[in-house]
Amino acid sequence: MNYQTVKGMRDFLPEEMLVRKKIFETAQTVLEKYGFAPLDTPALEYEETLTAKSGEDVKKELFAFKDKGGRKVGLRFDLTVPTSRVLANNPHLVMPFKRYQYGKAWRYGEIKKGRYREFYQFDIDSFGSNSMVTDAEIVAAVLEVYKKLGLNIIMRVNNRKILADMMDYAGIPKKLWQEAFRAIDKLDKVGLKGVEKELVDRGISKESCKKIIRLIGTDSLNKLKKILGGCEGIKELEELTGYLKSFNVKNYVIDVSLARGLDYYTGPVFEASCKDIKVSVGGGGRYDNLIKILSGRDVPATGFSLGIEPIFELLKSKSKQASSTKVFVASVKPEFDKKVVGLAQKMRKAGMNVETDLMGRSLKKQLDYVSKKGIPFVIIIGEKELKEKKFTVRDMKTGKQRKTGFEEVMKLFGKG
Amino acid sequence: MNYQTVKGMRDFLPEEMLVRKKIFETAQTVLEKYGFAPLDTPALEYEETLTAKSGEDVKKELFAFKDKGGRKVGLRFDLTVPTSRVLANNPHLVMPFKRYQYGKAWRYGEIKKGRYREFYQFDIDSFGSNSMVTDAEIVAAVLEVYKKLGLNIIMRVNNRKILADMMDYAGIPKKLWQEAFRAIDKLDKVGLKGVEKELVDRGISKESCKKIIRLIGTDSLNKLKKILGGCEGIKELEELTGYLKSFNVKNYVIDVSLARGLDYYTGPVFEASCKDIKVSVGGGGRYDNLIKILSGRDVPATGFSLGIEPIFELLKSKSKQASSTKVFVASVKPEFDKKVVGLAQKMRKAGMNVETDLMGRSLKKQLDYVSKKGIPFVIIIGEKELKEKKFTVRDMKTGKQRKTGFEEVMKLFGKG
Numbered sequence: 001m002n003y004q005t006v007k008g009m010r011d012f013l014p015e016e017m018l019v020r021k022k023i024f025e026t027a028q029t030v031l032e033k034y035g036f037a038p039l040d041t042p043a044l045e046y047e048e049t050l051t052a053k054s055g056e057d058v059k060k061e062l063f064a065f066k067d068k069g070g071r072k073v074g075l076r077f078d079l080t081v082p083t084s085r086v087l088a089n090n091p092h093l094v095m096p097f098k099r100y101q102y103g104k105a106w107r108y109g110e111i112k113k114g115r116y117r118e119f120y121q122f123d124i125d126s127f128g129s130n131s132m133v134t135d136a137e138i139v140a141a142v143l144e145v146y147k148k149l150g151l152n153i154i155m156r157v158n159n160r161k162i163l164a165d166m167m168d169y170a171g172i173p174k175k176l177w178q179e180a181f182r183a184i185d186k187l188d189k190v191g192l193k194g195v196e197k198e199l200v201d202r203g204i205s206k207e208s209c210k211k212i213i214r215l216i217g218t219d220s221l222n223k224l225k226k227i228l229g230g231c232e233g234i235k236e237l238e239e240l241t242g243y244l245k246s247f248n249v250k251n252y253v254i255d256v257s258l259a260r261g262l263d264y265y266t267g268p269v270f271e272a273s274c275k276d277i278k279v280s281v282g283g284g285g286r287y288d289n290l291i292k293i294l295s296g297r298d299v300p301a302t303g304f305s306l307g308i309e310p311i312f313e314l315l316k317s318k319s320k321q322a323s324s325t326k327v328f329v330a331s332v333k334p335e336f337d338k339k340v341v342g343l344a345q346k347m348r349k350a351g352m353n354v355e356t357d358l359m360g361r362s363l364k365k366q367l368d369y370v371s372k373k374g375i376p377f378v379i380i381i382g383e384k385e386l387k388e389k390k391f392t393v394r395d396m397k398t399g400k401q402r403k404t405g406f407e408e409v410m411k412l413f414g415k416g
Numbered sequence: 417m418n419y420q421t422v423k424g425m426r427d428f429l430p431e432e433m434l435v436r437k438k439i440f441e442t443a444q445t446v447l448e449k450y451g452f453a454p455l456d457t458p459a460l461e462y463e464e465t466l467t468a469k470s471g472e473d474v475k476k477e478l479f480a481f482k483d484k485g486g487r488k489v490g491l492r493f494d495l496t497v498p499t500s501r502v503l504a505n506n507p508h509l510v511m512p513f514k515r516y517q518y519g520k521a522w523r524y525g526e527i528k529k530g531r532y533r534e535f536y537q538f539d540i541d542s543f544g545s546n547s548m549v550t551d552a553e554i555v556a557a558v559l560e561v562y563k564k565l566g567l568n569i570i571m572r573v574n575n576r577k578i579l580a581d582m583m584d585y586a587g588i589p590k591k592l593w594q595e596a597f598r599a600i601d602k603l604d605k606v607g608l609k610g611v612e613k614e615l616v617d618r619g620i621s622k623e624s625c626k627k628i629i630r631l632i633g634t635d636s637l638n639k640l641k642k643i644l645g646g647c648e649g650i651k652e653l654e655e656l657t658g659y660l661k662s663f664n665v666k667n668y669v670i671d672v673s674l675a676r677g678l679d680y681y682t683g684p685v686f687e688a689s690c691k692d693i694k695v696s697v698g699g700g701g702r703y704d705n706l707i708k709i710l711s712g713r714d715v716p717a718t719g720f721s722l723g724i725e726p727i728f729e730l731l732k733s734k735s736k737q738a739s740s741t742k743v744f745v746a747s748v749k750p751e752f753d754k755k756v757v758g759l760a761q762k763m764r765k766a767g768m769n770v771e772t773d774l775m776g777r778s779l780k781k782q783l784d785y786v787s788k789k790g791i792p793f794v795i796i797i798g799e800k801e802l803k804e805k806k807f808t809v810r811d812m813k814t815g816k817q818r819k820t821g822f823e824e825v826m827k828l829f830g831k832g
Contacts (some may be wrong), residue, residue: 002464003504003711006489009460011502014453014515021444021454028437033764035771037430037739038437042534043459043491043520044425044479048418063460065481068524073422075459086427088419094738094788096774099430104459108484118458129774133753137774140761246757295419322510323453337549341662345556348449355451358512358545358553372510 008108008117014322019315020120020308024102027122027145027306031100034141036124039099041082043106047072049085053293061107063117075106079123084294087127091297095128102308114309124284125303127291132236135268135286135302136243142272142282142304143249151314152275154251157240158258160265160285161233162224166256169228170211172204180204181259184216188257188278192217195257216257224256233267240268264290270304274314281314282307321374325355327413328375330366332382340381343391346406350414371396379409424524424533430738435731436536436724440518443538443561443722447516450557452540455515457498459522463488465501469709477523479533491522495539500710503543507713511544518724530725540700541719543707548652551684551702551718552659558688558698558720559665567730568691570667573656574674576681576701577649578640582672585644586627588620596620597675600632604673604694608633611673632673640672649683656684680706686720690730697730698723737790741771743829744791746782748798756797759807762822766830787812795825 005011012020028038047064054077064074076082079101087093102122109115124142126134139155146153163184167177183198190198192213199209218224225234237254244252260269260283267286274281284304291299327347331340337357344354355375357366363380370378380392391409394401404412421427428436444454463480470493480490492498495517503509518538525531540558542550555571562569579600583593599614606614608629615625634640641650653670660668676685676699683702690697700720707715743763747756753773760770771791773782779796786794796808807825810817820828 002462002468003501004462005458005501005505006460006462006483007485007487009458011458011498011505012454012456013502013506013509014455017454017456020456025441032740033767033769035739035741035769038428038433039430040428040433040436042421042425042427043522044422044534046418046420046422052418063481063483065479067422067479069423071423082427085419085421086429089421089427090429093429094785098739106459118460126774131774131776133757133772134774136757144764243754243757246754247761248758323451323514324448325451338659338662341549341552341659342664345663348560351449353449353451356549358542358547358550360547369510 006117008111010116010118015320016312016316018321018324019312023149023306023308023311023315024122026148027102027124028100030145030148031124031141033144034098034137036098036100036141039083039086039101040103041076041079041086041101043075043104044073045076045082045085047074050074050077050081054081058107061109063106063108077107078105079103079121080290081294083123083125084291087291087297087299088295095299096134097127098125099127100124114313120308122306122308123303124306125301127299127301129302130288130300132239132268133243136240136247136249138284138302138304139240139244139252139270140247140249142284142306143251145306146272146281146311149311149315150318151281151311153272153281154253154275155249156255156258156271156273157237157252158255158269159233159237159240159267160269161236161267162228162231162256163233163259165228165231165233166212166215169215170208172208172212176202176204178263180212184212184257185259187216218256221254236267260285268302272307277314279310279314280307281310323355323373323375324353325373325375326353327355327377327379328366328370328373329354329356329379329381330363330370331357332363332380334360336381336383336386339386343379343381343406347409347413350410352413377413422533424527426532426534431736432728432732434737434740435728439565439722439724439727439731440538442564443518443540444516446561446564447540447557449560450514450553452514452516452557455499455502455517456519457492457495457502457517459491459520460489461492461498461501463490466490466493466497470497474523477525479522479524493523494521495519495537496706497710499539499541500707503707503713503715504711511715512550513543514541515543516540530729536724538722538724539719540722541717543715543717545718546704546716548655548684549659552656552663552665554700554718554720555656555660555668555686556663556665558700558722559667561722562688562697565727565731566734567697567727569688569697570669570691571665572671572674572687572689573653573668574671574685575649575653575656576683576685577652578644578647578672579649579675581644581647581649582628582631585631586624588624588628592618592620594679596628600628600673601675603632634672637670652683676701684718688723693730695726695730696723697726739771739789739791740769741789741791742769743771743793743795744782744786745770745772745795745797746779746786747773748779748796750776752797752799752802755802759795759797759822763825763829766826768829793829 062074105121179202265285266288269285271283286302288300329340329344340356344356347354378394390403478490521537595618681701682704685701687699702718704716745756745760756772760772763770794810806819
């Protein structure tokens with residue numbers, strides 16, 4: 001028998017899954033505060049649905065096969081195509097349709113560090129509204145998710161229309177835009193001089209280069225407006241930042257060099273990065289044409305995708321517990337086990353996460369288990385403790401012990 | 417383009433997904449109080465792993481195919497096989513290993529009412545302990561899950577060893593056991609007379625029938641003990657009920673006619689049914705040999721599977737909201753929208769689930785949206801309200817309105 005996981009796929013043991021669960025739960029709680037609701041779709045879609053509008057690279061990486069009825073099916077490679085199908089199928093959906101969806105997606109790609117063939121996606125999207133308040137709401141909501149996770153995040157904000165106007169202003173022909181965007185996207189890494197070199201290398205004229213460098217070096221929207229004139233993108237960006245103020249959002253910067261995914265986005269674009277270590281932990285933007293292409297239904301849309309893997313990498317070092325148990329109630333002798341169960345059950349009733357020994361083990365072995373599992377506190381129950389109704393509570397980190405009554409135990413570990 | 421879901425599979429729109437989410441969240445919270453921790457495994461497994469020990473019926477229903485590297489893979493049909501693989505792969509796992517896992521599984525079966533080809537499973541299992549305290553802990557934990565979900569549940573409890581002793585006592589040859597179990601399992605529906613007829617029809621002698629009927633009509637363990645003598649199953653059942661008392665569990669009955677899944681279980685068996693409408697909402701038991709067969713590792717095990725679909729059917733009628741939004745802050749005129757956003761954001765900061773209009777709609781259309789989405793309360797913001805800093809709060813169910821200040825709004829909808 002083969003006990004390996006399928007190549008490119010992983011098990012998540014409790015240590016890791018508890019961290020992922022925290023990410024999912026935090027995101028759900030915050031997003032529901034803003035009126036986003038959960039959607040769920042099957043892992044399998046008809047191959048035709050998955051490939052109708054997707055590029056060759058997606059087709060190449062599809063887990064596709066025929067089911068036992070001869071139907072051509074495949075595992076979803078993202079959550080956008082299934083949601084577009086839901087929009088096409090449910091004309092009665094009340095607009096705006098604000099949904100979040102998380103779950104696994106599958107791509108048969110090259111396996112690299114941090115890249116697997118099965119991975120979690122977490123998408124948040126608003127369908128049906130053209131207003132910039134919608135984009136601001138998504139930025140506010142996801143920034144609150146990061147904050148609740150304890151991450152120090154800055155959101156970079158730009159607008160695809162500004163980039164288009166910049167290209168026009170610099171006289172760059174449309175067929176070179178994608179090249180220019182790739183060069184500009186490197187600003188963070190290579191600086192203005194580096195971008196200039198990249199632009200020239202990619203066949204953009206010296207004169208165009210100068211203009212671009214001047215624009216992306218601009219640090220205020222007003223200066224940019226003076227150069228570009230009445231730009232729709234700047235107007236949208238001003239509307240967006242106006243709403244961000246109402247949402248009391250401060251940790252964002254306007255970055256006219258942000259160019260992400262331009263074949264897809266039509267307006268605002270966002271990218272969240274960790275302040276301390278400059279790693280991208282999510283991104284998104286407005287994509288008003290895509291849903292029509294995918295579903296035939298003309299619905300404006302804006303959304304954000306949380307980077308579950310990079311967020312997980314940032315959080316996993318903080319927690320090493322293999323359970324969320326807070327207290328282990330240990331028994332000095334096996335014959336006290338029913339008393340121990342009774343006490344543990346009372347503590348659970350008060351909302352605490354409690355474990356007891358299930359293996360009839362010695363106290364030493366019970367404490368071994370506790371330290372292997374990373375459980376922070378132990379209550380030790382012996383003859384004396386049962387008589388006196390006083391319990392010895394040990395803090396496993398400091399090794400300190402104290403004797404307390406039941407009421408105090410409840411106060412120590414209770415939820416209020 | 418094909419907009420249908422794959423045959424036998426379903427989308428879950430927010431109305432339904434919110435109910436499922438409640439089931440998953442409640443179960444997770446309760447199970448973690450008892451020290452169970454989440455595990456996650458891939459949707460795909462090697463076909464060899466899935467079929468090594470499974471019957472023909474499972475093989476027939478497998479979604480199996482070759483990946484692009486020619487590897488024979490398949491979608492998991494349950495969560496027990498993947499967990500057995502995890503046990504085989506991770507010899508370092510600290511025992512007892514108490515895990516819960518929920519997620520989708522796939523079977524290409526006949527599509528009937530309530531039976532789909534993609535479905536959620538939710539398994540809770542303890543690995544590594546022989547003690548009946550483990551079985552009692554699982555019963556206590558799942559009964560608390562049902563209670564927290566508002567379901568009125570009774571747990572039927574039996575032991576596979578009692579059934580075996582009953583068969584021996586009645587002189588039924590082993591090859592007819594499975595037939596006898598099927599007949600006995602019908603007691604609830606057809607009564608003692610009906611079971612007797614079923615037994616005879618299935619080729620069991622009149623004499624054996626009488627003995628069986630006498631045994632399953634017995635209403636106390638003591639009487640049963642007198643008839644069967646020193647039965648290991650009764651001893652285990654007494655241990656189990658002793659521990660259930662320590663867990664303060666009362667809503668169970670001993671039912672010696674409970675026979676579920678006997679080729680698999682080795683000790684206690686459980687089945688949870690709804691008191692009001694006698695529908696099974698989950699079941700489980702001890703299976704000490706299965707993990708060795710599946711993983712080569714000799715690990716005792718006991719577990720329970722929550723019936724997500726029947727639980728969902730019982731709960732879904734209770735809730736019809738398409739979001740978990742509690743209050744919609746409506747704006748009389750579009751120019752107040754930033755004030756509205758600001759107020760909503762303050763309410764969110766206090767933990768409330770709040771929505772505002774994103775479409776620049778009239779008050780009437782905003783109220784339309786609110787009633788379509790089933791949002792219970794509306795706060796209406798107009799010129800007067802902004803000046804007086806008093807807000808009109810409307811209860812959408814009763815239609816009653818009242819004017820209140822911000823502090824009172826916080827008290828009305830806040831979390832404390």
